[in-house]
Amino acid sequence: MRRPTSPTKTLIALSCAAAFGGFAATAMRDGVQTPAQAAPLASAATPATVAALPPQVNGQPLPSLAPMLARVTPAVVSVHTKQRIRVSPFADPFFRRMYPELTQERINESLGSGVIVDAQSGIVLTNHHVVEGADEVSVTLADGRTLKAEFVGSDPDTDIAVMKIPAQNLSAVPFADSGPLQVGDFVVAVGNPFGIGQTVTSGIVSAVGRSGLRGLGFQNFIQTDASINPGNSGGALVNLEGRLVGINTASFNPRGSAAGNIGLGFAIPVNLARDVMTQLVATGEVRRGTLGVESQLLDARIAQALGLGADVRGAVITRVYSNGAAQAAGLEVGDVIVEANGQRIDGPDALRNFEGLQGIGRPVRLAVLREGRPLTLTATLREQPRSTAGAEIDPRLTGATFTELPERFRQGGLTGVLVESVARGSRAARSGLQAGDVVVEATSGGFVDLAGFRANFTQAPPQLILRIVRGNRQGTLAMQ
Known part of the structure; x- marks a missing residue:
């Protein structure tokens, strides 16, 4: 591999911070080990006045979420993960191999939440990022x-x-x-924030169908x-009613998680979560549908060339794959998609997001x-397509x-394709390709995804x- 000529920008600019994943459990422990300082009483003889809501208003008892939560909270669990990581004092792989005895094992622990959705089978839903890379996962019930x-x-x-529990x-x-x-x-959110124990917060739905959050996957969030x-x-x-409408996944704060909650939380709609769960339980994987196109943003220059108004938004089709749905x-190439199933399409990112949330065989x-x-x-x-063997498209990629x-x-x-394994x-x-590399360009032709990468090899360069x-880093x- 030729020495990279210039550093790349950070791959993922995360402005979504904080509910992601677990967090170091020791952080909370350190925070509570310092004893609180008691404030002196102003006067022992002065009785304290405590404001309290009356038990009734105009003869009617005040509404309470307690009966509903009594049914919900036993099904919300804490998720504890452990990940074993081998740490070496050497950054150079040569010295790591030469002195393996200096490598030490460290265990990272994190906490998250989960929801039991099938009591008979013990099925628990949680976030991928909560259990990602974990070697051990345990669940603590209410x-x-x-x-x-x-x-x-x-x-x-x-x-x-x-996950599945007994x-x-x-x-x-x-x-x-x-x-x-x-x-x-x-809506009401139930989870285990900061590892302090089961906690309930309430609010309203602030938006539905929310997308465009950088650093996340396919997006159709409930905002609360x-x-x-x-x-x-x-x-x-x-x-x-105590029924599941979403799986909490993220909060938004430009200043990071240390700044606290600012009322911008996001949850995965339960209809989407249930569809993914059904596929994972049945086959262990998720299969998605695709139109079989490449597209680009309809900017002012292209809009003028196509005779469209400057206010038109959409995804311009630049390539239609053979034998595809499109x-x-x-x-046809040159068509501008402006809506899909009534949902506005503002550009190629919105089109890809829409496709990624659809199932195979679904009409659009x-x-x-x-x-x-x-x-x-x-x-x-x-x-x-989920993956392809390099030998199928070019012998040099065998x-x-x-x-x-x-x-x-x-x-x-x-944009590009990921090298899953070598x-x-x-x-x-032997040519230097490694697992984890992201291929962003090739002399075979331009591409943005796996289908485009494959299609470029009809005539090998x-x-x-x-x-x-x-x-x-970036290199060739x-x-x-």
């Missing part, structure tokens, strides 16, 4: 029992993970339909002002502008496996050079 959890599967691009005297939260959820509906703090990830967002539906009604004229097309989504770039990378501004001693390995991102590799 009654104090701690049970070892079995990992069923997870989907990084929707941040959903499924089904003994469990309670579950019933599913609601998150589709009719409206701005202004009351119910406080969501570190450790709340994977917890329950319920309606006033080709079968009659979509597209509102299209073709040469300035409105047109409606219906496409039936086909399976999105030994490497390529997969779609995680959507959270794309939200950070990166076989030791293979042709690709005489010389194959890949531009890759490795860590925070000549594939032999």
Whole structure:
């Protein structure tokens, strides 16, 4: 690999901070070990006046969430993870191999939340980022029992993970339909923030269908002002009937988690979470549909060339893959997609986000502008390829496996394909390709995803050079 010529920008510019994942449990321990200083009483003889709500108003008892929460809280659990990490005092791999006895094992522990959704089978929903990379996962129930959890599967691009615990005297939260959820509906968040124990916060739905948050995967969030703090990830967002409407996943704060909650919390709609869970339980993986197109933003210059107004927003089709859903539906290069199933499409990111949330075989009604004229097309989504072996597309890539770039990378501004694995001693390995590399350009042609990468090899280039991102550096590799 040629020495990288310039550093790349940070792959993922996270402005979404804080409910992500667990956090170091020792941080909370250190915070509570300092004893609080008691304030002196002003006068022992002066009785304290305590303001309290009356038990009734106009003869009617005050409403309370307590009866509903008595049914919900037994099904919300704390998730404790352990990850073993080997740490060496040497940064250079040569010295790490020479002195393996100096490598030490360290255990990272973190806390999050989860929700029991099937008491008979012991199925628990949580966030992918809560259990990502964990070697051990245990679940503590509201009654104090701690049970070892079995990992069923997870989907990084929707941040959903499924676990299973022994089904003994469990309670579950019933599913609601998150589709009719409206701005202004009351919701309650239940989780284990900061590891202090089960905590309940309440608020309203601030927005639905929220997307465009950098650094996250496919997005269709419920936004709420119910406080969501570190450790709340994977917890329950319920309606006033005690039914699950969302899985808490993130809070937004430009100043980071230390600044506290500012009333911008996000949850994954339960309809999406349930669909992902069903696939993970059945097959251990999530299959997604795709139109089979590449697109770009409709800017003012392109809009003028296509005879469209400057206020028109959409995704301009730049490539239609053969044998794809878009080709079968009659979509053409130059068409501008402005809506999909009634949802506004402002550009290629919005189109990819829409596709990523759809299932295989699902019909999609597209509102299209073709040469300035409105047109409606219906496409039936086909399976999105998950990975491909390099040997299938070019002998020089033999030994490497390529997969779609995680959507959270794309939200950070990166496009291309991810090198999932490289076989030791293979042709690709001898050329310097490594697992974890992101291929962003190639002499075979331009591409933004795995389908485009594959399509470029119908005619193999005489010389194959890949531009890759490795860590925070960029460089090129000549594939032999």
